[in-house]
Amino acid sequence: MGDHIEVRGLRVVGIIGVLSEERRRAQPFEVDLDIELDLTEAARSDALAATINYAVPVEAVEAIIRTERHELLERVAGRIVEEVLGSDPRVFAVEATVRKLHPPLPADVSSTGVRLRRTRADVHELARPATRAFIAMGSNLGDRLAYLAQALRSLPGLASVSQVYETDPVGGPDNQGPYLNLVAEIQTSLDPFALLSVCHRLEQQAGRIRTETNGPRTLDVDVLLYGDTEIRSAELTVPHPRMFERRFVVQPLSDLAPELCPLGWMTSLDPGGVRRVGSIDLTTL
Ligand code: PH2
Ligand code: MG
Ligand code: MG
Numbered sequence: 001m002g003d004h005i006e007v008r009g010l011r012v013v014g015i016i017g018v019l020s021e022e023r024r025r026a027q028p029f030e031v032d033l034d035i036e037l038d039l040t041e042a043a044r045s046d047a048l049a050a051t052i053n054y055a056v057p058v059e060a061v062e063a064i065i066r067t068e069r070h071e072l073l074e075r076v077a078g079r080i081v082e083e084v085l086g087s088d089p090r091v092f093a094v095e096a097t098v099r100k101l102h103p104p105l106p107a108d109v110s111s112t113g114v115r116l117r118r119t120r121a122d123v124h125e126l127a128r129p130a131t132r133a134f135i136a137m138g139s140n141l142g143d144r145l146a147y148l149a150q151a152l153r154s155l156p157g158l159a160s161v162s163q164v165y166e167t168d169p170v171g172g173p174d175n176q177g178p179y180l181n182l183v184a185e186i187q188t189s190l191d192p193f194a195l196l197s198v199c200h201r202l203e204q205q206a207g208r209i210r211t212e213t214n215g216p217r218t219l220d221v222d223v224l225l226y227g228d229t230e231i232r233s234a235e236l237t238v239p240h241p242r243m244f245e246r247r248f249v250v251q252p253l254s255d256l257a258p259e260l261c262p263l264g265w266m267t268s269l270d271p272g273g274v275r276r277v278g279s280i281d282l283t284t285l
Pocket of ligand 2: 221
């Protein structure tokens with residue numbers, strides 16, 4: 001689409017800089033803004049309500065430069081982008097250029113500046129607080145421990161890992177070997193769907209080939225829990241729908257978060273087929 005509202009050459013005086021003379025005396029800055037939003041309706045209807053009044057971001061930029069005290073042009077550009085994205089949900093991206101018009105340099109330079117472009121998705125990603133999530137892993141083909149260790153090394157935000165358990169296969173064909181299972185705790189600012197694609201990437205990295213349901217696999221990586229969030233969508237169900245029926249999940253989960261595993265669940269599950277085989281040392285992964 002490529003629609004923009006454009007502001008060029010907005011000049012404001014402010015205190016931004018690292019040098020002590022810059023901290024003492026205000027100097028001139030110039031800002032260019034490109035605000036990306038769909039202008040189809042405003043272009044057709046001539047209604048101000050169908051777009052954003054550019055006086056609003058202009059005023060926001062003036063206020064940031066005049067009243068806030070930052071050292072870096074980067075931070076000022078960051079603040080402008082945050083503010084303009086936050087001011088109206090129809091804005092999907094903002095590019096801000098901030099120039100210092102008389103940079104204190106021992107050279108003949110007309111201006112110095114920084115340009116940032118951020119989409120709404122970028123800013124949300126940064127602003128999202130970390131969530132405690134639990135990931136289950138299982139392997140019953142090839143060098144099982146090596147697949148688990150490799151996946152743990154690549155898992156972003158890893159905080160702790162359960163003991164490793166050898167478990168009889170539940171469901172699937174008869175001729176498959178036992179699993180190694182574990183549960184990992186992570187702190188993540190990825191949203192649950194981005195986390196799911198990380199899990200799929202780890203499975204691919206282990207060369208997983210999907211044939212039959214519950215068939216043998218080099219690596220299975222499932223999202224068990226994501227904070228208190230509940231999700232029921234075609235791609236992802238959280239909490240994992242079968243987790244509390246499966247001792248190969250509940251046993252390692254209870255190593256990390258017994259408070260999430262009330263005794264009733266554990267004792268109602270068949271105790272057979274799950275053997276503790278050892279632990280993975282996070283410091284030597
Ligand atoms: N995973 C399954 C099906 N059955 N059995 C064991 N013991 N461990 C698993 O990880 C496992 C399973 C589907 O993901
Ligand atoms: Mg699974
Ligand atoms: Mg799976």
